[in-house]
Amino acid sequence: MQPIPQKLNHAMSLLRLPEHHYRTDRLTGVFAVPISAKTASEYAVLAYLLTRSCAAYPTIVALNRRLNELYGATLQTSVIRVGGWQMLSFTISYLNKRYTLDGSDLTGDCTKLLMELLFHPALEEGVFPAEVFAQEQRCLLERLQGEMNNKRTYARQRCEELLCPDHPFSLNPYGTEATIQALTPASAAAARERLLSEATIHWLYQGEEDTDLLVRELTSRFATLPYRQPAGLKVDNTFALKESALTERMDLNQAKLVLGFRIAINEPNPDVDAALLMNTLWGGCVTSLLFTHVREEQSLCYYCASFYDRFQNTILVDSGVKESDAQKAKEEILRQLEAIRQGNFSDEELEAARRSLIQRYAAAGDNPDALEGYYLSQTIYDDYITPDEKRSRILAVTKEDVCRAARLTHFDSTYLLAPEQEVTEA
Amino acid sequence: MKAVKNPLIGDTLYVDTHKTGLKIVVWPQPAASSVYAVFATKYGSVYNTLPTADGGIEEVPEGIAHYLEHKLFESEGEDAFVRYAATGANANAYTSFDRTAYLFHATENVLPSLEILLDFVQDPYFTEETVQKEQGIIGQEIRMGEDQPGRRVFFNLLEAVYHNHPVRVDIAGTVDTIARITPDLLYRCYRRYYNLHNMVLVVAGNITPEEVMDTANRLLKPCDDFVPAAFAVDEPDTVRQEYVEVSMPVASPLFYLGFKGTAIQQTAATLAGSRLLLQLLAGRTSRLFNRLMDEGIINDQFEDEYFFGPGYRMWLFGGESSNPKRVKEIVCEELRRLQTEGLDPDEVEACRRSAYGRLVAGMDDPTECGELIQTNLIDGIEPLAELEALAKLTVADLQEQLREIRVDACSLSVVNPL
Numbered sequence: 001m002q003p004i005p006q007k008l009n010h011a012m013s014l015l016r017l018p019e020h021h022y023r024t025d026r027l028t029g030v031f032a033v034p035i036s037a038k039t040a041s042e043y044a045v046l047a048y049l050l051t052r053s054c055a056a057y058p059t060i061v062a063l064n065r066r067l068n069e070l071y072g073a074t075l076q077t078s079v080i081r082v083g084g085w086q087m088l089s090f091t092i093s094y095l096n097k098r099y100t101l102d103g104s105d106l107t108g109d110c111t112k113l114l115m116e117l118l119f120h121p122a123l124e125e126g127v128f129p130a131e132v133f134a135q136e137q138r139c140l141l142e143r144l145q146g147e148m149n150n151k152r153t154y155a156r157q158r159c160e161e162l163l164c165p166d167h168p169f170s171l172n173p174y175g176t177e178a179t180i181q182a183l184t185p186a187s188a189a190a191a192r193e194r195l196l197s198e199a200t201i202h203w204l205y206q207g208e209e210d211t212d213l214l215v216r217e218l219t220s221r222f223a224t225l226p227y228r229q230p231a232g233l234k235v236d237n238t239f240a241l242k243e244s245a246l247t248e249r250m251d252l253n254q255a256k257l258v259l260g261f262r263i264a265i266n267e268p269n270p271d272v273d274a275a276l277l278m279n280t281l282w283g284g285c286v287t288s289l290l291f292t293h294v295r296e297e298q299s300l301c302y303y304c305a306s307f308y309d310r311f312q313n314t315i316l317v318d319s320g321v322k323e324s325d326a327q328k329a330k331e332e333i334l335r336q337l338e339a340i341r342q343g344n345f346s347d348e349e350l351e352a353a354r355r356s357l358i359q360r361y362a363a364a365g366d367n368p369d370a371l372e373g374y375y376l377s378q379t380i381y382d383d384y385i386t387p388d389e390k391r392s393r394i395l396a397v398t399k400e401d402v403c404r405a406a407r408l409t410h411f412d413s414t415y416l417l418a419p420e421q422e423v424t425e426a
Numbered sequence: 427m428k429a430v431k432n433p434l435i436g437d438t439l440y441v442d443t444h445k446t447g448l449k450i451v452v453w454p455q456p457a458a459s460s461v462y463a464v465f466a467t468k469y470g471s472v473y474n475t476l477p478t479a480d481g482g483i484e485e486v487p488e489g490i491a492h493y494l495e496h497k498l499f500e501s502e503g504e505d506a507f508v509r510y511a512a513t514g515a516n517a518n519a520y521t522s523f524d525r526t527a528y529l530f531h532a533t534e535n536v537l538p539s540l541e542i543l544l545d546f547v548q549d550p551y552f553t554e555e556t557v558q559k560e561q562g563i564i565g566q567e568i569r570m571g572e573d574q575p576g577r578r579v580f581f582n583l584l585e586a587v588y589h590n591h592p593v594r595v596d597i598a599g600t601v602d603t604i605a606r607i608t609p610d611l612l613y614r615c616y617r618r619y620y621n622l623h624n625m626v627l628v629v630a631g632n633i634t635p636e637e638v639m640d641t642a643n644r645l646l647k648p649c650d651d652f653v654p655a656a657f658a659v660d661e662p663d664t665v666r667q668e669y670v671e672v673s674m675p676v677a678s679p680l681f682y683l684g685f686k687g688t689a690i691q692q693t694a695a696t697l698a699g700s701r702l703l704l705q706l707l708a709g710r711t712s713r714l715f716n717r718l719m720d721e722g723i724i725n726d727q728f729e730d731e732y733f734f735g736p737g738y739r740m741w742l743f744g745g746e747s748s749n750p751k752r753v754k755e756i757v758c759e760e761l762r763r764l765q766t767e768g769l770d771p772d773e774v775e776a777c778r779r780s781a782y783g784r785l786v787a788g789m790d791d792p793t794e795c796g797e798l799i800q801t802n803l804i805d806g807i808e809p810l811a812e813l814e815a816l817a818k819l820t821v822a823d824l825q826e827q828l829r830e831i832r833v834d835a836c837s838l839s840v841v842n843p844l
Binding site: 020021022023024048059060061064065067068069070071072073074093094095098099100101135138139142143145146148149150151152250251252253254285286287295296299300301302303320321322348352355356358359360362363365366367368 | 434435436455457458459460507508510511512513514515516517531532533534559560561562563564566567569570572573574575576631674675676677678680709710711715716719722725726727746776777779780781782783784786787789790791792793844
């Protein structure tokens, strides 16, 4: 079934996702602003401050007692970057009325709670209380610092910085340690005013209830705000190829190799489907060329995978290898890209990749998180297609389309996170 | 198959013990578009011995259960992944301390995918060459694990808590131990632990019990009525080491705090009770969580877990902290306080309502449903019995379970920044 988009005003819409069979319903507000080094941390800390408490439930205990009353309804906050956008999303997820013990419908109470959090924060004299703010500032800083604990993710971030230096595409949505440390209760409160004024806002609702009440609730809440003027996004997608290379060392047992590529295909270009299939064939499934040749044939690694970011024209390929094998792995990764460019792959390999990609989209409908994630990225262009339509588009991609997508993929950067000393095997 | 309707959520599960000894559960969900299937055996890293011909016991190399999982995908003909590629199913497998599970998730060609699953798991094929080839791949998986601070802090805790129990050994083994694995050892482990009487099959999603049973009847092979003896190990009640720390490239210290419990056969009541207790003790409304946050020594990564398996049981608390030793002090204080003062009945009811909601919310797709039932079966718990047990728990039951947590039997594991 089709999702139903509804324009609520010039800068806000509601997307009702198709009827479903889940045991939970959910409402998500997505607030999108152009990412900038100056404001990323302000918005990030704000997102966590807003979902920690509000005027009606001013402490963690009070808010969570309320969530317990609502059958353990959960609040999720996420701060991500999609291309040049910083997206703050606020979700409340709760039991469908078929599963509450007394048959009560939680939609109204949960919607109200989410609105209270976003519109009536627990402020003192117009700013967040100093202790509350300090706690969330510390948590944000630790969240950012904690990213280095996952070395695979950390290496990919470092390669992204190498690939897109001084560009919004390499900004961390949490900002930097310095910008987090510079935050104040007043700057967070000011960010809230700016967010409500400048963000493009999309609401996503998954549930069986009529949305009339929800629409009335949303429009009345926003009617009290001054005229909103969403900030537009201007991102330079052009790039010059370079051969950047960086090796960093850490106290590790395994090297993490990440190769950065530029691809001249991004959303909303229809060739994105060919690029998605090319990426799956190259390193996006267990029968991919990278899995088959780098892992299974040469036993160089446990993982070797490619990741296409369709919002920022990049592909990263990463692998955990012995440092002495890094060059060999790199050569094989590039050789497999060349093989796709030349059409040197079998129909079976292409069809296996196609089936794998289609399965991923088809299965999204069975999980509320996955389905929301599927549509959330489409809010950027406010143009929606169902997983079934996506399947048809992927089925229509030809072998030549795939080869062409590979020919539009250009090697750019090599990042290696290596052990301080090469580990010798027994 | 026997139909069992759950009165709380209204779903019907179909349960059968197949003539081959395999326990099968089907959870039909006609509105779903996909199917999740998992074929699992009660064999994980803690089962580290084999009987010898002369009636003795032989210890096998660490990491062999995980190695076997990797190798089972290969056969004399096509590798299982290649066969799955033809159906489009998303297939995988994992090995934990007490189980190995082979699974797929599919929206199309479900029955051919189920055939592949049942076929390859019953058809081992190991040669010197293929076993040798895997060493490079698993060697790199082990190296990757060594660089994961979250994994290190957890396994260091297990080493500190347990004196003898093999749960203290890393599931993947080491580069040295996996080098000792041979095709013969793999076959012997397979024959002992991959008997259908020791295994379960769970299928959830858009599928009927008849479709599953028809496929099972065609594919399952008869096997001897044999189940490995219950796991036994001589493990003292005390912890081996109260504190362990290492340094790694991390930004702030990571910690795990574990309270060692006496191992028991879990029931739905002990499982539901322990999880509810942890919510009361360390959830977001607890005095403990808020005290730790107010002192600035935890963040929102703080988590708890009830961790158990054959011969082991622990209550765990973990996360990031600038002062893990202080976290330990406060957790112990709060435990003692609750053990003395007792639980607040109103808070128990509030958390029970929330725990019910979250349990049901955790059954939102075929994958979650299939994994939940598989976990129940391997743990020896009736499918979905936790839901009813949660409703029946009394404050006195919880209080009794709370007293089982021995504050003096705990270890703290820390990974410090370099």
